[in-house]
Amino acid sequence: MSNLRLWSTAGMAALLFTASGCGESQTPTVTTSPDSETTSVAESPVESADTPSEASEDEEYLATLGLMKGHLIVAKQLMDEGKIEEAEPHIGHPVEELYSDVEEQLETRNVPEFKTTLNQLHDGVKAKIDSSKLNPDYDAAIKAVEGAIAAIPETQLQDPQFVLNALNIILETVDEEYSAAVVDGKIVEAIEYQDSLGFILYSENLYQTIADQVSQTNPEAHETITANLTELKKAFPSVIPPETALKTPEEISQWVKEIEESSTL
Template sequence: MKVLLDSLGPIFGWWLGRQLLGYIYFEILWSNLMPSFHSLSFATSLVGLLALTSCNNAPTATNTSTPATTSATAAADANSTEKKDVDYMTNLSLMKGHLLVAKELLAQGKPDQAEPHIGHPVEEIYSDIEPELQERNVAEFKTTLDGLHDLVQAKPQDPKVNSELQSAMTAVDKAMQAVPAEQRESPQFALKIFNGLLDTAGSEYTAAIANGKITEAIEYQDSRGFVTYADTLYESIESKVSQKSPEAHQAIESNMAQLVKAWPSAIAPAAPVMPPEQVSKLIKTIEQNTQKVL
């Protein structure tokens, strides 16, 4: 019944308005266009009544607004969070690459060559992750990196260098644990860090070579460290990659086996074993195959 009344309300208001306007028109004509105060007041009242009737019978606006958070917004937020995690983990992985090649050089009795790679994590990368460490409630480890760097500069033969280096690597590992293990061990996530390491390694390797010679040993060593850690990272997820795409896994594994041959040792040779173009081609092929899993 209420629905019927609601639907008839606007029709009745329209009909009543027509009747009232006709009456007012008659009143004006009857008084020879000189309405008395009484008739004018009455007409005004009728107009007011008409307005009230129309307002009361006006259809109520329906709230059709959609929730502020849509599925598209939620997806965008998730992508933004993942990108932030990928950047964070890539920076920490680059630190690991620096420290790994430094460890190799120390083991070969080359502390002078190891020193720049011990300094790079704090000089080039730490400031990028420092706000992230605070947000993720990770203890700062700049003090640990600085202490190691100072020690290797002042006393490169000190037995404590190796233990301090291990402390620095452990600190980086703990910082990585701020990202949930399930996420870190996911091929779809880990391969993005893997690709980031290879991209940076390729750039550093190219920068190390000029006129067919390795002119920048530090860049050569940087790239070796990054590829070394990328290889370790892939080993941690290779079984999952193989399950999802055996073909992609086989291509990644075989091309990585070829790629690592560009760095025969931590100490740079006089001339590159592999031209930069070939290194870039191998990296591109590897990354194309990771897309089958991502």
């Protein structure tokens, strides 16, 4: 088993990443600054009691790259809003928390290293360069991640079961991040809220690559998966989190579970 699969240290009962602001405060506030004192576990896909214990190396590889791309997707939304400081952690996490999980595989897959590309974008964001001037570096980072995904054999990328297995690893991370973001109905951790949004948006895009096949071979599963992805997106009215959560962590968990239960084709 790859070291990609980690147990969350926030506690098995809660199955969430630790984050400051989730303690005993009676009036939690939204944390939006990357300088806030937040302690989080590396955002590699986390193995829980419900996680398939034998995900393949290629499935984990795709899931990790999917998390990278999810971070970059939500970072771009923040950059477009002029919120460079808020975008910084989402630019940083792909290189700081996720890259090491695929780094050793890149050479065997004939993928050029792209840590330098990710760092260049991160350095620009940390320097608070105007977002429009960061677009070439952002595009290069996206292209690098997509190039790493393209190294997976096409037969697997077109295999609905393979894609769904990777998608469910990503959605388990959505579940954990959203649980860390919400306390007593309030969004107390903006970063985790935004993580969840980025991962859902990527999951939706990933599912579209196999949606036609699933709709033809298993229309009931397709209907369940698309309906629950739609419900998940409703929790995120904007990249800027509302003070009050639109959906509960329990609802997110239920929708994620229903997608997983429909994913055995």
